[in-house]
Amino acid sequence: MTADSSSAGDPRRSLELLWGLVPARRRGPRPRLSVEEIAVAAIELADAEGLSALSMRRVADRLKVATMSLYTYVPSKAELIDVMLDRVYGETPKTYAEGAGWRARLEQVARDNWDLYHRHPWMLQVVMHRPVLGPNMIAKFDFELRAVEGEGLADLEMDQVISLISNYVHGAVRSAVEAMQAESRTGLSDAQWWEISGPLLEKVFDPAQFPIAARVGAAAGEAYEAVGDPERAFAFGLERVLDGIEAFIEKRSA
Amino acid sequence: MTADSSSAGDPRRSLELLWGLVPARRRGPRPRLSVEEIAVAAIELADAEGLSALSMRRVADRLKVATMSLYTYVPSKAELIDVMLDRVYGETPKTYAEGAGWRARLEQVARDNWDLYHRHPWMLQVVMHRPVLGPNMIAKFDFELRAVEGEGLADLEMDQVISLISNYVHGAVRSAVEAMQAESRTGLSDAQWWEISGPLLEKVFDPAQFPIAARVGAAAGEAYEAVGDPERAFAFGLERVLDGIEAFIEKRSA
DNA sequence: AGGTAACGCCGCACGTCGTACGATAACGGC
DNA sequence: GCCGTTATCGTACGACGTGCGGCGTTACCT
Known part of the structure; x- marks a missing residue:
């Protein structure tokens, strides 16, 4: 536990x-x-x-x-x-699509990691500071850095960009995987869980006190019933992150 | 273990x-x-x-x-x-600075969470899907949503923005905290660890094969010797994320 | 005031875990 | 064929979460 x-x-x-x-x-x-x-x-x-x-x-x-x-x-x-x-x-791809720009490359890095974590969700629970300096880890690091090589960034900035992507993907995949596993872990489907929690919560929770949480919570709850939606949330965040990096690269090369 | x-x-x-x-x-x-x-x-x-x-x-x-x-x-x-x-x-602040815009508010949300995780690193290891529907969690959710209320976003988009911030902070704090704890967990300081790993790695790792990893790895390793640098990396990523959100909000209100 | 039902406290035990230790048996080189 | 090396594995220890049941304390009811 x-x-x-x-x-x-x-x-x-x-x-x-x-x-x-x-x-x-x-x-x-x-x-x-x-x-x-x-x-x-x-x-x-x-x-x-x-x-x-x-x-x-x-x-x-x-x-x-x-x-x-x-x-x-x-x-x-x-x-x-x-x-x-x-x-x-060692499972992640190690080639980029021919002629892809940095943005497409970074997006591939993010999606490859998203896929990798989904195949091996236990990775999320392994503490990874002081990286395992194995051949595959180093190859993966090198490959990911190549996504932003030659765009005018300093070495440290390249590392920071890759960290940013990794951190975001890690966080996003975590919530997605937990959502997928919730049923098998607890023996309760989302519906069953809400059937128990909902009525109890109604007794104690005053929507007037937290109107925004109530409104947005309801909207989000409804939307996430739709299968595959964690993936859309991931894509949404990734676009924002890439936009932010784009602004940075443009400023840097100006 | x-x-x-x-x-x-x-x-x-x-x-x-x-x-x-x-x-x-x-x-x-x-x-x-x-x-x-x-x-x-x-x-x-x-x-x-x-x-x-x-x-x-x-x-x-x-x-x-x-x-x-x-x-x-x-x-x-x-x-x-x-x-x-x-x-x-319940420990996180529940008021924003007077007159702060959404960007300052979101930054505060990010930093409050950064601090909270640092005070209680065990939170990183607790699976949090199906949130604990306690009074403090709901209050926190409501408070965080208020950071982006009234900026022209749909309910679902507000939730996605907060998720994005949370995911990034979670990922960033994870690497920072692990770095801080590495010594006490393993009984080896970073220096001692590298003293052991470095020479061994030199024997097997060919920099010519992964030149970018070698170069950036060295630069990053040097920079992170400086205390407090995980915090700078966090700030760097947060700026990018906020820039990305800014572009989104502008596009949305246009 | 005395009886009793409800309840807090906790000792014991089971099956899980990682792994230290030492006995035994299989093998390669001479 | 012998010897030193090494793989295999049975047993055991101290940790873990927690089910069970006994014991002793308390508040209510009569």
């Missing part, structure tokens, strides 16, 4: 795992698994049941191996999550 | 707690605690040690009470988190 998650692995061990620096065993029984296989199983589990269901025991079960065997390949769960992260970073 | 968190309480029970609908006991021993006291203790604990340290046992210890006593006041941990959330929502 509660918690941190990390990418808090020992950076030395994580990097060794990520870049394949482990020196290949010579003696002893043949390994039945690989870090790769374990990461794949863990990702499947997390995709299907969420990060809270990701336990070493469950991963081991999936691989038909005893729990403690995993620790031969991976120093702890934290490093396993690092490996999972870098692996899914 | 891993997990979901929720605001996944039974909505009926949460609402009763939030609005004080519990019908006041008559018989039996005098209660030694109150939901309020429990929430305060839980918030203190979560502020100090993070959401992963928030356990019923630890909260009970803090109140010098047996663990199971808490369940007299609160049906489960999920509802407790709902109460904690609504309580901290």
Whole structure:
């Protein structure tokens, strides 16, 4: 129910795992698994049941191996999550449409990330400061920066623009994914939830006291019944963000 | 280490707690605690040690009470988190500076939320779809909407603008807070972390392959050594977002 | 004043988790 | 064939949320 998650692995061990620096065993029984296989199983589990269901025991079960065997390949769960992260970073496209301008490129970056988070919602719960310096993460960072390369921005500004996009997408995808998962997480559909909350709220909530919230809340509630609407809200915000960046780039090159 | 968190309480029970609908006991021993006291203790604990340290046992210890006593006041941990959330929502200011325009008001909303998240970083880990419909949350929503009331936007657009701001702030504060907490979480300062990662990365990472990431990464790394820089990055993004909203409002009223 | 129903408090127990430890067995190189 | 290395995994510990049931306190009713 509660918690941190990390990418808090020992950076030395994580990097060794990520870049394949482990020196290949010579003696002893043949390994039945690989870090790769374990990461794949863990990702499947997390995709299907969420990060809270990701336990070493469950991963081991999936691989038909005893729990403690995993620790031969991976120093702890934290490093396993690092490996999972870098692996899914490898899924995003790494080419832009021919002849696209910076705006189209940035929009692609945003949408690729939107898609990635939707495929792997558990990423939202993993704390990511001190990025996992794996090959895929670096490639992704480089690719995203290329969206705004050569537009007259300073290095730091390029980083800030990409951060802005990432931050927005992260926030937007978070609410969208939570909306999608709300039913399965709570066992209550939106309708059922409102059936319970609505009448109770009516008893205690005075619309006259908060008229704007009442009005807008009703409008938003109605609109979001329509399927796919989080996506429209995402697109709306993205347009604003891109407009803001456009104004900045124009000012910068003037 | 891993997990979901929720605001996944039974909505009926949460609402009763939030609005004080519990019908006041008559018989039996005098209660030694109150939901309020429990929430305060839980918030203190979560502020100090993070959401992963928030356990019923630890909260009970803090109140010098047996663990199971808490369940007299609160049906489960999920509802407790709902109460904690609504309580901290009450902390944000609820008045705008006299005569401020929508842009100044929106900026205040963003900064108030930035501050709130910094005071209570555990909020970042709580899943918030299906908002906790408590009095403070509703008041906050109403207040934030007032920032863009009367600017010619449709109800739905007002909601989208506030969502955009919230999403951006959420994302930005997340990276800033994680940066601040990285040292205490991992026991490694940024310098120590880099001392370990740097040399290892140099062995495997080819700057020629990802020249932009190398260049910008170096520039950003240097800049972020300066304390308080996440705040500047936040301000940068916020300006862009507000510019984007400005363009929208102008187009809308034209 | 005494009885009783309602209620707060809490010890115990179950099944979950990550993972430390040490025994055992499989294998490569000599 | 032997030995050192390494993979596998059973057991155990201390954390977690919380269901259950007993105990003791209190307020109302008679």
